[in-house]
Amino acid sequence: MSQVSTSPSMAAVGASAKPERRDIGLRGRYAAERRFRFYGMAAIAFGLLFLFLLLFSVVSKGYTAFQQTMITIPVEFSQQIIDKNNERATNPQKLVTANYPVVARNALAKVLGVSEDDRAGLKAVNGMISDSVRVQLRNLVTADPSIIGTTQKVTFLAHGDLDSAFKGQIDLSVPETNRKVSDKQVGWMNQLAESGALSKHFNTGLFTNGASSRPEAAGVGVALIGSLYMMLIVLVLSLPIGVAASIYLEEFAPKNRFTDLIEVNINNLAAVPSIVYGLLGLAVFINFAGFPRSAALVGGLVLTLMTLPTIIIATRAALKAVPPSIRAAALGLGASKMQTVFHHVLPLAMPGILTGTIIGLAHALGETAPLLLIGMVAFVADVPATPMDPATALPVQIYMWANEAERAFVERTSGAIIVLLIFLILMNVGAILLRRRFERRW
């Protein structure tokens, strides 16, 4: 049968070009390829769609966090309120404990034309000013006590609820009793905005301030520094340890059951849930070694343990990828084993090692679970001077803000996510640049 069918076709091919018969299989294969390409593109489109959705939801909610409503008015540093009996020369504590919020309140009441006897009105005015004004005015006065008795133009933060209202995040159509800002305050807000006394400024506090219970004064400063300390510790500890371990395992160690066992264990450790490292850190670094709780140092050490397996696996893969001919050539020219590794193999493996390290670091940057047990999921307001001081991390700050009740924290949560994403992008760009630099040596 096959003979019967093939022989005419053979003849046909020989006689004149009759491509239809050959096309049958080809068309199917082309179609398969097109289908596969379509699947691939669909997968990428799907991924891009979700990336876009994520970015859209974060950026659309978070971009307003980079601006903050502030009030600029002339403030009278009244001698009467700050230092009634003129005793600051003998009792400097007087300037620290003075009632600065009243100074700011009176200044705003004056601008709005609220009488000093209107208690309810004064209370409403007070509700428009952030409590952080106390520290701001106190710092101004203690830095230069001569401003007492004078009137200065001061820019201070508006209350978080007013900020939300000014940004249109509070639904003003609901009954007055069901929202945090009253109609009176909204009226004043519009009045101040028209006269230019109330406006939005770039929110530098978001990057410099520590945590705060007042949304308008809360920032990721402490978290940024804490994350930075931890990343430095992870880099400084895990890169040398990880690279040394992998060079030994890959280049020097004998291949026997024991090294096989080590390899299996390292691969397993890379898959251990990160909370386990937190438990280990609590037991070893805090309870046994006596390191302080909530310190960035302990966080860095825990994250180092977590990152090491990733770096070792990536480094070993990079070392394996260096062709054996390079080792053979170096050894053939009389280089010692160590010279071979450090002069030839390691530089060639460097791009792979760096990629692995950055992936490990990025992973560590986004980790919150191991930090929970060592006390870093915490309210920390003071900027840590050293890694020994209490700190938090960026993802921790995001998590804590996400659980806050105040409306103004919603935008800040997304704002902090944007900051974290920028941090990650910078790290990845750094990795790409470093890799390019080392790759030229091929």
Add this chain to the structure above:
Amino acid sequence: MKSLKLTVAALVASAAFAGVAVARDQVQIAGSSTVLPYAKIVAETFAETYPDFKTPIVESGGSSGGLKEFCKGVGPNTIDVANSSRPIKESEVEACKAAGVTEIQEVKIGYDGIVFATDSGNADLKLVPKDLYLGLAAEVVVDGKLVANPYKKWSEVNKDLPDAEIAAYIPGEKHGTREVFEEKILAAGCKDAGALDAIKAAVSDEKEQHAKCVAVRKDGLAVDIDGDYTETLARIAANKSGIGVFGLSFYENNADKLKVATVNGIVPSTETIASGEYPVSRPLFFYVKKAHLGVIPGLKEYVEFFTSDDMIGPDSPLAEYGLVAAPEAEREEIRKAFADGKIM
């Protein structure tokens, strides 16, 4: 490479020195996420009022988690204060004793109201424990017999309630709020609905009777929320007819999105909770290690500042945030007990 080595050496050396325990110069606090916002306000205001002291560190992690850390022992590596939304348990006091924490001072800071709320677009909701019990319990009494909860709509429970599917978002079992919900709503409703008598007839053990009373239906109509109130809020935004359980302060911050339900005809507010009219409330506490007083700088001042009327009085920042102030005599008693060094 050399500078790298030096950095590593410096780091290891500094780490080794750290091991020789440094005296801590700020207060460390951990515990209940309900008390956390109040503790944060106090910690921040404390540091502003006393510039000589650093801002206390406040960790969250739940009442049980905080008390567990608290009972780890005495010394600068252990926390000084544990926040709790429930009184410390006998077993926890024992665990503390075993670890050397023999002197614990209890400080009550005020009361917290627990409210039921639904989406702001819904009609007014009037709840009583009996209806909530009938809507949410695992087993109810029908014709004198205990059967699996047959109600699917609130209107089937009580014809005055809205004709909507039962959907309740209640605190998960790890929350301190759950206990209050069980005691003040389910156990009370169980009694009011007459189910307790039927249960008593079926089971003799008192503990088991109680457990049967507070068992919540598991058919998906009552959902345990293990996260925070923000999660409950998101669930209600997704299901407009759902009813959620919130803390009073959380509700007040989101009053434009939520409509609060009355319980026994009483609208929850700091006034009705303080007077005891509103039935669902609980005291909030923190616990202090007496051994750390005078050792950790600022601890004594922090506790005194926290218990002052400037913080927990009826016209204080905490009351403004939603804490229900204790009556004046009780506040005086709290301050006196701490000053006298009264231990548990």
